[in-house]
Amino acid sequence: MSYEQEDDDQYPSGYAGSFPKDFGYGPFEQEGDNSVSPLAGEQKPRILLMGLRRSGKSSIQKVVFHKMSPNETLFLESTNKIIKDDISNSSFVQFSIWDFPGQIDFFDTSFDCDTIFGGCGALVFVIDAQDDYMEALNKLHLTVTKAFKVNQNIKFEVFIHKVDGLSDDYKMETQRDIHQRATDDLTDSGFDQIHLSFHLTSIYDHSIFEAFSKVVQKLIPQLPTLENLLNILISNSAIEKAFLFDVVSKIYIATDSSPVDMQSYELCCDMIDVVIDVSCIYGLREDTDAAAFDSQSSSLIKLNNGTILYLREVNKFLALVCILREDNFDRQGVIDYNFLCFRKAIQQVFELRSKTLPTAVTTSNQNHLLNSQPGVDQPQANPATVQT
Numbered sequence: 001m002s003y004e005q006e007d008d009d010q011y012p013s014g015y016a017g018s019f020p021k022d023f024g025y026g027p028f029e030q031e032g033d034n035s036v037s038p039l040a041g042e043q044k045p046r047i048l049l050m051g052l053r054r055s056g057k058s059s060i061q062k063v064v065f066h067k068m069s070p071n072e073t074l075f076l077e078s079t080n081k082i083i084k085d086d087i088s089n090s091s092f093v094q095f096s097i098w099d100f101p102g103q104i105d106f107f108d109t110s111f112d113c114d115t116i117f118g119g120c121g122a123l124v125f126v127i128d129a130q131d132d133y134m135e136a137l138n139k140l141h142l143t144v145t146k147a148f149k150v151n152q153n154i155k156f157e158v159f160i161h162k163v164d165g166l167s168d169d170y171k172m173e174t175q176r177d178i179h180q181r182a183t184d185d186l187t188d189s190g191f192d193q194i195h196l197s198f199h200l201t202s203i204y205d206h207s208i209f210e211a212f213s214k215v216v217q218k219l220i221p222q223l224p225t226l227e228n229l230l231n232i233l234i235s236n237s238a239i240e241k242a243f244l245f246d247v248v249s250k251i252y253i254a255t256d257s258s259p260v261d262m263q264s265y266e267l268c269c270d271m272i273d274v275v276i277d278v279s280c281i282y283g284l285r286e287d288t289d290a291a292a293f294d295s296q297s298s299s300l301i302k303l304n305n306g307t308i309l310y311l312r313e314v315n316k317f318l319a320l321v322c323i324l325r326e327d328n329f330d331r332q333g334v335i336d337y338n339f340l341c342f343r344k345a346i347q348q349v350f351e352l353r354s355k356t357l358p359t360a361v362t363t364s365n366q367n368h369l370l371n372s373q374p375g376v377d378q379p380q381a382n383p384a385t386v387q388t
């Protein structure tokens with residue numbers, strides 16, 4: 001078994017050794033552990049992509065993180081070694097994805113379970129829903145039990161994949177059946193403490209981005225702080241829904257606590273595409289190599305159903321995309337002010353992280369958000385001191 005990094009960084013096969021501290025944040029960070037490991041320099045949580053051959057692992061990785069169009073994945077060759085891909089789109093979304101060949105054999109002596117599962121944040125197991133999934137379920141069981149024995153902190157995510165070919169009823173039935181069988185198998189063999197999360201996915205729509213967003217969010221220790229900030233922002237600005245997007249990958253690293261509906265998410269993704277495309281075509285000077293997304297990036301789109309999409313740049317990598325009713329946009333000044341407070345708070349989260357302080361973030365800025373709810377008195381004199 002060999003290891004290949006997309007940027008040609010090769011790891012020797014079958015390296016051994018325990019390295020619980022091979023990334024800077026995430027569920028397995030262990031303070032005070034100075035053990036030297038083969039990956040000692042690596043500071044990123046690791047996401048493993050596993051599943052049977054041709055289940056769609058490489059396609060997922062290419063479509064979500066390398067902008068490959070879904071149709072092009074038809075020509076992907078079968079993976080025959082572990083491909084390691086560092087994703088560094090945003091200061092939050094930094095992790096490495098290991099794409100495993102479908103024919104992986106856990107009993108092969110060169111497969112070092114301790115090394116592979118020991119430093120893993122999430123294990124994504126891909127099941128082809130258009131195929132007979134019994135063999136995949138056996139492999140899923142073998143994989144998660146092996147991984148769990150090595151590392152009990154791994155988040156197990158099952159992608160019931162290629163559901164574009166299935167009717168809505170059949171999709172739900174397949175999910176129910178796979179869920180039932182997989183959890184029954186685990187309970188029967190005494191592993192009922194293993195928790196599996198299930199996602200219906202396809203590379204032909206936004207479901208794969210949504211599912212990956214949820215996988216990545218579980219690896220962000222600051223998530224509760226980000227959600228809290230978003231909740232405060234939307235409730236004080238009469239916003240219906242807000243997503244904090246990693247612009248390059250279009251995965252959202254946080255949203256407020258109201259439920260996510262797929263249509264809203266798709267609308268926001270489409271808005272990012274429009275903004276970046278227009279910016280690339282009309283917004284860049286030819287003599288510079290400036291990025292299409294920068295501190296000047298913002299956009300307002302009015303839909304014909306009285307809804308507004310509002311995008312603002314948060315930092316080099318992140319954008320806030322909000323959905324709100326047109327009537328509530330009357331007080332744009334207040335929304336913009338609240339956004340600036342929100343952005344400042346996000347910067348503090350980043351600063352704290354870079355100083356590697358504990359993640360219990362000071363949320364002093366939360367108290368500076370103004371309230372644009374109709375009927376609520378707005379402070380005039382000194383907005384920065386107003387409690388909402």
Ligand SMILES: Nc1nc2c(ncn2[C@@H]2O[C@H](COP(=O)(O)OP(=O)(O)OP(=O)(O)O)[C@@H](O)[C@H]2O)c(=O)[nH]1
Nearest residue numbers: 054055056057058059073074078079102162202203
């Ligand atoms: N209909 C449909 N086809 C998909 C989807 N995702 C991947 N495929 C197709 O599935 C086939 C196999 O995809 P790969 O990404 O190569 O599968 P893999 O799991 O990496 O395969 P190995 O490298 O052999 O382990 C390709 O022809 C893809 O176009 C999907 O969401 N829907």
